Amino acid sequence: MDSALSVENLSLTINGKSIIDDVSLTLERGSFSALCGRNGAGKSQLLRCMKGLRKPTSGRILLNGEAAEAKERMKKVALVFQSAEMQIVSQSVEKDIAFGPENLGFGRDEVRRRVDEALSLMGLEDKAKQRPQTLSGGELRKTAIAGVLAMKPDVILLDEPFANLDYPSTLTVIKALVSLHEKGYTILVVSHEAEKFLAHTDMLYVMEKGRIAEAGLSSVLYNRLPSFDVYLPREAVFRELSWLNA
Ligand SMILES: Nc1ncnc2c1ncn2[C@@H]1O[C@H](COP(=O)(O)OP(=O)(O)OP(=O)(O)O)[C@@H](O)[C@H]1O
Ligand SMILES: [Mg+2]
Incomplete structure (x- = not known):
């Protein structure tokens, strides 16, 4: 087993209430995983703990097989909100994609290299000079993903990456994630819209x-999802779920 990120016996209590x-x-490493579950199940809080934005009440988080402090995870675990x-x-x-690597203290040449690589990975080369306010929803989400890629993270966590996207933008983001998976990135997607990406994920987790x-x-596991109120098309067949087949 080659673990990129591990969570061990993690619990989180806020104001006496058990959240995780x-x-x-x-x-x-290199896996593409999905995390589903009802509103309020604790998915986003779990991502925040993994990233290092929130300190768990107990438990350990390991990066590349070794216990990693929040400070280190903040640099190496990317979270797309x-x-x-x-x-x-x-x-x-x-400029937006450059913001992360600049903050990490890289020099101008290295920042340029990383920005170009991230633009190319997300197919945003022709949008480089555009103002973010004028981007479509899908382009905006791809820009946010490119911004974290430029920091060369070990793991990419995405919280509801399909929210508010129309059909073409959804396809754009699915394709981008599938292509990052093919390139060897370790990815975890949290989403209610399981039918949009499940055909491409390796592992599935359900939180309750x-x-x-x-x-x-x-x-x-996919056909167990309806019992957790996650929508799946009736008589869904795993391989045929992919929106990329359409
Ligand atoms: N600061 C806080 N104080 C009290 N409760 C909190 C706080 N932050 C989160 N919670 C609670 O933690 C629980 C889990 O929240 P979380 O945002 O992780 O859910 P989720 O699974 O991401 O839900 P959704 O699908 O709606 O995004 C919720 O009941 C929420 O109200
Ligand atoms: Mg959430």
């Missing part, structure tokens, strides 16, 4: 009331 209860999971526009701070797409209720291969 003894969660353990491992993201294998649901509201991509909140993450965009600059006057052009390329702060606990992992189900964990296993997406291809095996």
Whole structure:
């Protein structure tokens, strides 16, 4: 087993209320995983703990097999928030992508290299000079993903990456994630819209009331999702779920 990110017996209590209860999971290097579950199950809080934005009440988080402090995870674990526009701070797409590596202290040449690579990975080359405010929803989300790629993270966590996207933008983001997976990135997607990406994920986790209720291969577990109120087309067949087949 080659673990990129592991969570061991993680619990989080806020004001005496249990939010995450003894969660353990491992993201294998290069894996593409999905995390589903009802509103309030604790998915976003779990991502915040993984990234290092929130300190768990107990438990450990390991990066590349070793216990990693929040400070280190902040640098190496990328989190793309649901509201991509909140993450965009600059006057052009390329300046926005440069923001992360500049903050990490890289020199001008290295920043340029990373920006070009991220633009190319996300297919945003022709948008480099455009003002973020004029981008479509899908382009905006791709810019947010490119911004974290430029920091060369070990793991990419995405919280509801399909929220508010129309059909073409959704396809754009699915394609981008599939292509990052093919390039070897370790990815975890949190989303209610399981039918949009599940055909491409390796592992599936379901959270319920702060606990992992189900964990296993997406291809095996997917048809258990409706019992957790996750929508799947009736008589869905795993391989045929892919929106990319259309
Ligand atoms: N600062 C806080 N104080 C009290 N409760 C909180 C706080 N932050 C989060 N919670 C609670 O933690 C629980 C889990 O929240 P979380 O945002 O992780 O859910 P989620 O699974 O991401 O839900 P959704 O699908 O709606 O995004 C919720 O009941 C929420 O109200
Ligand atoms: Mg959430």
